[in-house]
């Protein structure tokens with residue numbers, strides 16, 4: 117079956133033939149050097165993972181034959197990551213780690229001290245796809261459009277709790293309460309959270325301020341630490 121895994125946007129089923137895009141053909145046949153009859157695994161993010169074989173291989177095109185399902189869809193816990201975007205490459209890193217570490221949804225949020233005005237959703241989506249292909253996941257988290265933190269909080273789903281990573285708590289405070297259910301994690305930009313934001317978040321019944329240890333972590337490090345803390349306490353790492 118081979119170790120190569122490919123995410124395909126269309127719904128998959130046994131016996132299907134799938135035509136590849138130019139980029140997919142380049143990846144499989146140019147980069148991974150697969151050829152006719154070679155095996156790989158494909159997944160669609162909704163129905164699971166399947167064995168597949170190369171039926172046709174060309175420079176700019178190709179066709180795969182989809183075989184038996186090899187794994188059911190494994191949804192990650194209902195955990196959203198809200199993060200303030202930072203420099204391009206480090207934002208790419210954040211999305212890649214969030215996909216590997218089991219975020220269900222990824223929401224870039226603009227906070228008062230965020231100095232990145234826009235995010236490239238398509239590029240971030242491709243990082244999430246690559247991370248899922250690499251880590252054996254069968255699900256690809258959505259990367260939402262950049263919105264202000266205020267707007268995201270204004271539309272907040274009432275059953276979802278928020279683990280607010282507050283750098284002002286460095287060295288104090290405990291982790292999230294042991295309360296199962298839908299959650300979100302929030303981390304700030306290099307400049308941290310403003311006092312206004314801190315006061316607003318502190319007043320939300322569903323928000324739980326937490327420390328990520330005694331040292332001030334970089335914004336991207338904080339995302340990894342926060343996801344590790346949540347997953348090991350409330351997620352699917354137990």
Ligand code: SAM
Pocket residue numbers: 281282283284285286287302303304305306307308309326327328329330331332333334335338
């Ligand atoms: N400019 C801030 C300062 O000097 O205090 C640092 C912000 S830090 C680079 C970026 C984000 O990571 C913070 O807004 C927070 O969400 C998170 N973070 C970093 N270290 C943390 C800690 N020890 N406890 C809680 N959150 C932390």
